[in-house]
Structures are given as structure tokens and as C-alpha cells.
Amino acid sequence: MALPTHMQALTFGGKEKIVLSTVPTPQVIRPEDVIVKVACAAICGSDLHPFHGREGGIGKNCTTGHEFVGTVVALGNNVKSHRIGDRVASPFTTNCGGCFYCTIGATCRCSHEQAGGFGWVDDEQMLLPEKDRKANALQGAHAEFVRVPLADATCVKVPDSITDEEAILLGDILSTAFFAAENGDVGPGKAVVVVGCGPVGLLSILAAQQLGASKVWAVDSIPDRLAMAASFGAETLNFKACDVLATVRAGTEGRGADVALELVGTSQALRLGFDCIRPGGTLSSIGVNTDAAFPFSPQEAYGKQLTFKCGRCPARQFMEKLMPQLAASPPEARPPYTRVFTHRMHLHEGVEGYRLFNNREAIKVLLSCA
Ligand SMILES: [Zn+2]
Ligand SMILES: [Zn+2]
Known part of the structure; x- marks a missing residue:
């Protein structure tokens, strides 16, 4: 032609x-x-x-x-x-x-x-x-x-x-969602926090479920996005209206989640993900973060037994x-x-x-x- x-x-x-x-x-x-x-x-x-x-x-x-x-x-x-x-x-x-x-x-x-x-x-x-x-x-x-x-x-x-x-x-973005979940070592029985319910975050909820997660919390503040996250089966947490950390801890016998998937690209979101996971948990970061330093210290990472993964899918x-x-x-x-x-x-x-x-x-x- x-x-x-x-x-x-x-x-x-x-x-x-x-x-x-x-x-x-x-x-x-x-x-x-x-x-x-x-x-x-x-x-x-x-x-x-x-x-x-x-x-x-x-x-x-x-x-x-x-x-x-x-x-x-x-x-x-x-x-x-x-x-x-x-x-x-x-x-x-x-x-x-x-x-x-x-x-x-x-x-x-x-x-x-x-x-x-x-x-x-x-x-x-x-x-x-x-x-x-x-x-x-x-x-x-x-x-x-x-x-x-x-x-x-x-x-x-x-x-x-x-x-x-x-x-x-x-x-x-669907490949990226699975990359995020696999980097987070999501598997059967895992409790997962998804920070950010934009398109990749929403698909990450579904990816985590496909990989066997037993519980997914979805964090955002935009009503449409939280509503879709809820319809996908996540428990939604509006970070402007509730205490995300307290809710996640209450749902995990006080430990924190096994995995946090961070899909925003800000240090605030990355820090929230870090705070939400238990010692020995995994923080998987997909958001493009242009800050010069991590929002947690080497000492905190050590104390958390942190596994951290990030990057482009x-x-x-x-x-x-x-x-x-x-x-x-x-x-x-x-x-x-x-x-x-x-x-x-x-x-x-x-x-x-x-x-x-x-x-x-x-x-x-x-x-x-x-
Ligand atoms: Zn794209
Ligand atoms: Zn090549």
C-alpha cells in the first residue's frame, strides 16, 4: 500500500x-x-x-x-x-x-x-x-x-x-504492574499495600491478586480511583482521611505488610511504602522518582531487613x-x-x-x- x-x-x-x-x-x-x-x-x-x-x-x-x-x-x-x-x-x-x-x-x-x-x-x-x-x-x-x-x-x-x-x-502498564508485583515477591498468602491508584497501581492490584496475594490495600485520595480499586477487590485507604499505617498494622497482627508496591514516584509515597512493610518485607518501587536521596536512611533499611527493588519494566x-x-x-x-x-x-x-x-x-x- x-x-x-x-x-x-x-x-x-x-x-x-x-x-x-x-x-x-x-x-x-x-x-x-x-x-x-x-x-x-x-x-x-x-x-x-x-x-x-x-x-x-x-x-x-x-x-x-x-x-x-x-x-x-x-x-x-x-x-x-x-x-x-x-x-x-x-x-x-x-x-x-x-x-x-x-x-x-x-x-x-x-x-x-x-x-x-x-x-x-x-x-x-x-x-x-x-x-x-x-x-x-x-x-x-x-x-x-x-x-x-x-x-x-x-x-x-x-x-x-x-x-x-x-x-x-x-x-x-500491565507488564509494568506484573513487574512491580514480581519485584515485590508477591505470592500466595502475601499481604500487599499498593501506594498510588493511577492506571499502573490499579493494574498492580489485579496483578498481585493473580499472583496469589491474600490481601491488598490500595492507597490514594482520588475518589474515582479508590472506587475502581475497591471494585477490583482491594481494601481502599484514603490517606487524607484515615491512618494508613495504623490500618495496615491492625490487619497484620501489628507487623506491617509483607510487600509494598509504590507507583507514584514521590519520596512521600516511597516513605509510606517503607513504613507499611514489616521487617524482612519487600519494597518495590516503580514510580519515576527524580529526588536525589532516599526517604529512609541506611540505618532504617538495615533495621527493617529491607529488600528494595526499582526500575523500568x-x-x-x-x-x-x-x-x-x-x-x-x-x-x-x-x-x-x-x-x-x-x-x-x-x-x-x-x-x-x-x-x-x-x-x-x-x-x-x-x-x-x-
Ligand atoms: Zn506508558
Ligand atoms: Zn539488545
Whole structure:
């Protein structure tokens, strides 16, 4: 199929400004590339970091977004595992499949020069034509088309029984939720505190339950989010209205929880997670924290017998595991993951989608891009 020369995309227009723009349609640049016609894309909490113009952010006119599913419409000469017409999902970063990190499953830390995050081209690189940019400076997926480098190792073919919405969640936040829970060593009989009920926190409740947690407390203060957490089976704790620590201790014979999953990215949330766990417990932190120091001391960590894990989810690795599991279960038996999409709209309404999401009026926004 001949691609149109131009397409619609959401682009970064400067601090807290997203613009619906007409931009050139991406082309195959390297032989490992595919071009995906985006069926739908989602707005993620990670999109809000550059949106707020935080340091090291993206350049003006860069297309935003990294959560998408779609169909392969063009491919480079070296692409072996995908064909035109394949329905594919992708993690939020590209990876080569062959380097040290990919081989040990840390696909999010791939060392290949083309490994990068979608929707992340800085101001300097934006001045160059796309083919002359650094190989890991990738445009985003809030668009009608997106170029995916290293497509053999990055894209995952989506089984027919997996919906577009499920495939998008697997590419980032559902995989991240399972990563958080696995890092927290959640298992049968564990008492778990989830700090932060944004989309990843809500899915972490379901992930913890899938892994056998006997009890999940969910901490937030936003009524819609607490209501969804409750509907997922968590005991909700509004930290503005109750004593979280006292409640968790009361429910664990005074010890504290076995696990805290922290999904906010602030030191206040991390400290609450630390305080909520018992000695010998595990603190799993997924929120992107830009502070310079931990909110607990080495002495406190020692006294707590602390196990602490953090970092970015190797989503490609988790997709490979979770997608067949999900595909094997009948749709009516699947956990209600896609309920986190509270707002569904068209790419053309993406500016409003960002507004709703940034104001926390939406839990998660799905954009149909066709
Ligand atoms: Zn994301
Ligand atoms: Zn690699």
C-alpha cells in the first residue's frame, strides 16, 4: 500500500501544550524497520513528564506517545518475522534481542544504538531530518503511523483473541504492574499495600491478586480511583482521611505488610511504602522518582531487613510471557484490566484527552487513530 505523504499526529508544542498537527508520514529508514498503521494508542503517565516540560524532556514538534497497537504496512529488507498485514503490539522501547541485556531479559536496557523510547526526540535532534537523527531518537505513536526500528525483536504479533486494548496495556502498564508485583515477591498468602491508584497501581492490584496475594490495600485520595480499586477487590485507604499505617498494622497482627508496591514516584509515597512493610518485607518501587536521596536512611533499611527493588519494566520480556497466558483464557474469565480505560476518543480529540488525563478526570485515555 502506498502511504500518504502526510498524517495527523499529536505533537509537543511546549510546556503543557499538545497540538494536533499534520506531519510527514514516517518511512522505512533502516532495513530492520517496520511502519505500523496505528489502530489505537493510549496516553500514559510517562507522557506527562515531557508534557510538563521537565528537564531532559522532548523537543518541540516531537510526536508524543509510546503505547500503541496496529498493522504492519511497510517493512525493511532485513525484517524476517513480520509481514505486511500483521497485527502487532510493541513495548514502549525498542530492543535488539541479541545484546547482553536482551539476552538476560532486561530488554528495557538494550545497548543497541537503535534502542530507544518512542516519542522521545530532543530539540537538537528535531532540527535534523529523521534519517539523519541519532538512531535511537524515535518519534511517538500518537499518530496515524509510527516507525518501529529493530522490528523483529521489538514487535510482538498479537493473537486474534487479544483485543487492541489488552495489547496496548501489555506493551507498557500491565507488564509494568506484573513487574512491580514480581519485584515485590508477591505470592500466595502475601499481604500487599499498593501506594498510588493511577492506571499502573490499579493494574498492580489485579496483578498481585493473580499472583496469589491474600490481601491488598490500595492507597490514594482520588475518589474515582479508590472506587475502581475497591471494585477490583482491594481494601481502599484514603490517606487524607484515615491512618494508613495504623490500618495496615491492625490487619497484620501489628507487623506491617509483607510487600509494598509504590507507583507514584514521590519520596512521600516511597516513605509510606517503607513504613507499611514489616521487617524482612519487600519494597518495590516503580514510580519515576527524580529526588536525589532516599526517604529512609541506611540505618532504617538495615533495621527493617529491607529488600528494595526499582526500575523500568522490561516490557518486551513480560509481553512474551503474559500475552500467551491472557490469550489462553476465555475473554469472560480475564481480569478486568481494560476497565482502566475510562475515556475512549479519536486521535483528533487527543488534546482534550491530555487535558482530562492531566487533570485526573480520566484514569486512562484510549485514542483510536484509524
Ligand atoms: Zn506508558
Ligand atoms: Zn539488545
